[in-house]
Amino acid sequence: MTLEINDIRKSFGPVDVLTGVSLSVDAAHCYGLVGDNGAGKSTILKILSGVHQPDAGEIRLEGQRVDFHGEIDARLAGVEMIFQDLALCEDLDAAANIFLGRERRMGKSRWFSFLDHQRMHSEATEVLASLGSVMPTDRRVQTLSGGERQLVAVARALEFEPKLLLMDEPTAALSVDKVGVLLDLIERLKGRGVAVILVSHRFTDLIQVCDNIGVLLHGAIVDEFAVAGRSVDDLTTRMVRQMSGIGLNEQV
Amino acid sequence: MMSSSSISLTSAQAFKRWGKRTINGVGPGLLIALVIEIVIFRSLSPNFFTFRNMTDGIGRGMVVIGIMAIGETIVIISGGFDLSVGSVSAASAITAASLSNSGAPLPAAVLGALALGLGVGIVNGAITGYGRINPLITTLGTLSIVRGFGQLVTGGREKIIDDRSFLDMGIDTTLGIPDIVWILLACFAVLGFIIPRYKFGRYMYAIGSNDRASRLAGVQVNRWRLAFFGVSGMLAGLAGVVTSFRLGTAAPNFNMGSELAVITAVILGGASLQGGRGRLLGTLFGLLFIQILRNGLVLLSIRSFWQQIAIGSSLISAVLYDEWRRTRLGRG
Numbered sequence: 001m002t003l004e005i006n007d008i009r010k011s012f013g014p015v016d017v018l019t020g021v022s023l024s025v026d027a028a029h030c031y032g033l034v035g036d037n038g039a040g041k042s043t044i045l046k047i048l049s050g051v052h053q054p055d056a057g058e059i060r061l062e063g064q065r066v067d068f069h070g071e072i073d074a075r076l077a078g079v080e081m082i083f084q085d086l087a088l089c090e091d092l093d094a095a096a097n098i099f100l101g102r103e104r105r106m107g108k109s110r111w112f113s114f115l116d117h118q119r120m121h122s123e124a125t126e127v128l129a130s131l132g133s134v135m136p137t138d139r140r141v142q143t144l145s146g147g148e149r150q151l152v153a154v155a156r157a158l159e160f161e162p163k164l165l166l167m168d169e170p171t172a173a174l175s176v177d178k179v180g181v182l183l184d185l186i187e188r189l190k191g192r193g194v195a196v197i198l199v200s201h202r203f204t205d206l207i208q209v210c211d212n213i214g215v216l217l218h219g220a221i222v223d224e225f226a227v228a229g230r231s232v233d234d235l236t237t238r239m240v241r242q243m244s245g246i247g248l249n250e251q252v
Numbered sequence: 253m254m255s256s257s258s259i260s261l262t263s264a265q266a267f268k269r270w271g272k273r274t275i276n277g278v279g280p281g282l283l284i285a286l287v288i289e290i291v292i293f294r295s296l297s298p299n300f301f302t303f304r305n306m307t308d309g310i311g312r313g314m315v316v317i318g319i320m321a322i323g324e325t326i327v328i329i330s331g332g333f334d335l336s337v338g339s340v341s342a343a344s345a346i347t348a349a350s351l352s353n354s355g356a357p358l359p360a361a362v363l364g365a366l367a368l369g370l371g372v373g374i375v376n377g378a379i380t381g382y383g384r385i386n387p388l389i390t391t392l393g394t395l396s397i398v399r400g401f402g403q404l405v406t407g408g409r410e411k412i413i414d415d416r417s418f419l420d421m422g423i424d425t426t427l428g429i430p431d432i433v434w435i436l437l438a439c440f441a442v443l444g445f446i447i448p449r450y451k452f453g454r455y456m457y458a459i460g461s462n463d464r465a466s467r468l469a470g471v472q473v474n475r476w477r478l479a480f481f482g483v484s485g486m487l488a489g490l491a492g493v494v495t496s497f498r499l500g501t502a503a504p505n506f507n508m509g510s511e512l513a514v515i516t517a518v519i520l521g522g523a524s525l526q527g528g529r530g531r532l533l534g535t536l537f538g539l540l541f542i543q544i545l546r547n548g549l550v551l552l553s554i555r556s557f558w559q560q561i562a563i564g565s566s567l568i569s570a571v572l573y574d575e576w577r578r579t580r581l582g583r584g
Contacts, residue, residue, distance in 0.1 A: 051468065071467070071469070072470040075470060081468075083468065087462070087464065087465035087469070088462070088465055089457070089458045089461035089462045089465050089528070090462065090528065091457055091461035091528035091529055092454075092457060092461060096454065096457075100458055100465075101466070102469075102470070103451060103454060114449045114450065115448075115449055115450065115451065115454060
């Protein structure tokens with residue numbers, strides 16, 4: 001799915017967090033978003049996932065203008081988000097977390113249908129298996145390791161076949177080998193035609209999986225460039241300079 | 253031969269697993285305490301282990317706090333707290349009495365009482381959810397407001413219910429067990445059926461566990477809070493009606509201070525004040541523990557002031573034990 005956002009603005013009280021952000025992501029592409037703390041990265045993701053509503057500007061999916069009034073609207077449009085803190089319920093088991101808010105039920109009645117535990121567990125097992133995990137789906141999240149929790153959060157996003165996946169610092173809590181698994185996963189999702197926006201502080205991750213990178217400074221994108229054909233050193237220097245507002249040509 | 257033995261093995265395993273889960277869910281500490289308590293009272297009082305004491309002393313005696321404890325369990329698991337249950341029960345009893353004395357048949361009077369409880373519960377839920385006020389403060393407020401209205405309406409006096417069928421409800425038995433005990437068991441059965449099978453139960457645990465994550469997952473957290481507090485209010489209303497069944501009257505001071513026993517039963521049953529954890533079955537056992545304690549002290553003719561001391565002590569011991577067990581198991 002192609003995502004286009006035009007001139008999105010957002011203030012919280014007197015603070016202008018986003019002062020006009022425009023960007024576009026094509027299907028099967030990954031867009032990396034970098035920026036210092038407070039630059040507005042998370043706010044962009046929260047607007048795209050329906051948590052916040054923009055004050056101005058428009059969001060287009062496949063060319064169609066969309067207005068998300070809540071998280072459910074975004075999910076129905078095929079947008080899934082993996083939050084930085086994963087947003088899992090510790091006391092629920094893995095399957096319950098994966099289907100939270102979208103429980104499978106036995107029947108169509110809005111009020112009287114039972115939860116279909118069996119189906120949720122078997123589907124959860126499947127989606128976790130597709131991520132290379134064999135963890136039992138009846139384990140409470142509280143008892144899972146950091147990597148396993150991450151998998152549950154990813155499985156929750158994948159279960160509903162997203163067209164646009166938003167990831168906020170997904171590798172921050174992972175051990176080195178698990179980071180590799182996650183980056184492979186992003187590649188595989190791109191292969192399936194999913195558009196991905198990845199917010200990360202880790203330049204190496206961004207360079208590995210992103211097609212384009214945008215640098216956010218004080219609520220606006222100040223630089224945007226393709227990854228292909230540039231050396232790691234070039235890219236890193238460019239990100240650091242733009243993030244700190246030094247510019248490309250000034251001497252430090 | 254092979255298959256039948258393997259089937260019986262798996263069902264035995266399933267039973268063992270269920271037993272293990274129940275003990276873990278209810279808490280081994282509570283079960284042990286309950287057994288010790290029964291052994292002590294049995295050896296000290298010849299009247300303790302009689303059928304009559306089981307149905308009347310313990311059974312009838314625990315109905316009112318039991319019905320309130322069911323609602324309290326729901327609210328506490330969902331991350332809330334409801335201090336207003338005692339006051340709501342009194343106001344509901346007064347509502348039922350007024351309706352009955354102005355000619356309404358018993359079922360209509362009961363429905364009126366339940367509606368009042370539901371209404372107060374929904375207000376509690378709205379203030380804590382949409383108004384973002386701490387449930388402790390909210391329900392402390394409604395505790396006082398609702399109790400005050402009850403006194404205002406009755407002029408602080410007891411209302412005698414003319415309809416004899418109220419008292420009959422409190423006296424009658426079916427299959428040797430008092431009807432009001434059946435009411436309590438029915439409440440446990442209905443909610444015990446609903447909680448594992450419906451979104452109501454799933455979201456009760458989810459919201460109590462992490463309300464922000466639930467909201468982000470698209471759960472209408474504030475609407476569900478109305479449901480949780482609403483059910484608690486409605487059950488408090490029913491508890492008020494049952495109090496009237498037992499006494500044939502309605503008074504504004506009904507069940508004053510009963511919140512202590514209600515909350516103690518829920519906490520003893522293993523529900524966590526942080527929300528997300530607890531079981532209805534646990535509450536049933538917590539309730540049994542408290543009622544047997546109260547009943548045993550009465551049978552031994554120990555002054556009733558000791559009841560309060562004993563209940564308060566068991567509340568603190570339960571929380572200390574829970575805390576110790578959790579840190580020992582490393583499950584902060």
